[in-house]
Amino acid sequence: MNTLTTGINLPNGAAATPAIGGTRYKEVKNAMLAALAAHEWKGGETIPSEKRLAERFGVSIGTLRKAIDELVADNILVRHQGLGTFVAQHQRDRHFFRFFRIVRQDGDKTYPSVTLVQFRKAKATRDIATLLKVETGARVFTFINRLALHGETVMIDNITVPEARFPGLTEAALRSRPSTLYNFYQDAFNINVLGTEERVRVAVANELESKLLEVPHGTPLLEVRRVAYSYHQAPVEVRISHANTARYEYVGASASHEEPL
């Protein structure tokens, strides 16, 4: 009952940002997400220090940290003690296996060697358009990658991205990208893939796939349909993969806190 301390804490709702989120730290988180989506801070860059951000949003360090905690848990930010907080960047050696989930049956994980097999402009089919949330017939780029592990072709990726989000994408740029595909999206088009949804079923090899995978026409394959999302759950890529699981397999759900990579 210390009446002297009454009123020390600001009443809730007096936040500097008008964003709605129920609690202060949610408001701060949303404000930071908005800044990220608006490219105020870009992939790989450092964001302002906790102290500065706390002042900017008019909250205490503890509250600011709780907002950042969640953005780190979402793999959107990365903290480095002594260095600062960074916008997470897709890198070959970091988080690559969070998206690439094909491993040898003995558990061995290796990076695939990727070859671009086909690249063309096209118009979105109804199904693809629905997944990408664009109009049916909207202009898209579609390309096919062949993935090999230990020298063996294991999977064929059929990838579609909307032209509106990837203006000026060319086959040459795709071929000469220095790192992973998602790193390329981030560097060249400011598109940050934050998460994916995948559905898996059995399919059958078509002509191209049976040729590239060196299996008989009609061989059953594992089909993985992926939609990749950026900020605000905006879909940015649809990918249909067909894998030969004779010696490799798909790492499915883990149903526990995300495995450390």
Place this chain on the structure above:
Amino acid sequence: MNTLTTGINLPNGAAATPAIGGTRYKEVKNAMLAALAAHEWKGGETIPSEKRLAERFGVSIGTLRKAIDELVADNILVRHQGLGTFVAQHQRDRHFFRFFRIVRQDGDKTYPSVTLVQFRKAKATRDIATLLKVETGARVFTFINRLALHGETVMIDNITVPEARFPGLTEAALRSRPSTLYNFYQDAFNINVLGTEERVRVAVANELESKLLEVPHGTPLLEVRRVAYSYHQAPVEVRISHANTARYEYVGASASHEEPL
């Protein structure tokens, strides 16, 4: 430079528990995990209040809360404002779809109707024994479930559990369980399934499966191999599922913070 406040914080390492974990809240988390593994608090029960636990472990409420935060993130504890903190319990309507990942191709999620098809005692094969971390030839129970969705048989589960952890398991008990299988493990054997690992590939229907799934012998099916883990990553169940993905499919990795159910 307020010398008066020097020494207010206890030097690190003066924790009440001898458990090692780098930081105080990790120590507290480990101590709580140990208490949970030792069944000091059982599934569905409430644990002591934050205030009491903070006193017990000799830390402040904030530190205690950080330990509980992680246990909640791991789906081991559940908080209810005004009620208390509980040991999470497997329930049909809560988290069921975290483990059951077969949905209709249009995305529709329904509970499967499960029928026990076979139950017998057996000895662990080398492969199963390796996964369960028991001796080859150790006594196990193995049973087969048929799962139907919308009246259609979609998946056959072949489940193996070690007898040492499931003493006295009977076919009758399995059949008369009132809720989900993992809820039954928890209630009847104090075994809390905390996470799973799954690998997916294409397989082929054997005689029993083709009969139950009503597909021709040799039809390609989706094979899901699961190992379920309890505290300390102890494996408690191996499950090999074969699914007909003509109208249903497997919900794969999400690569973002765990989807809200």
Place this chain on the structure above:
DNA sequence: AAGTGGTCTAGACCACTAC
């Protein structure tokens, strides 16, 4: 040495639940 994030504290106030 200066600046960053990482941990920890002690306590206020709010929201919810049960009695």
Place this chain on the structure above:
DNA sequence: TAGTGGTCTAGACCACTTA
């Protein structure tokens, strides 16, 4: 009304990085 968890604060001290 009492007890619980949920949010927020203000600040101390530690560990790490760079210069």
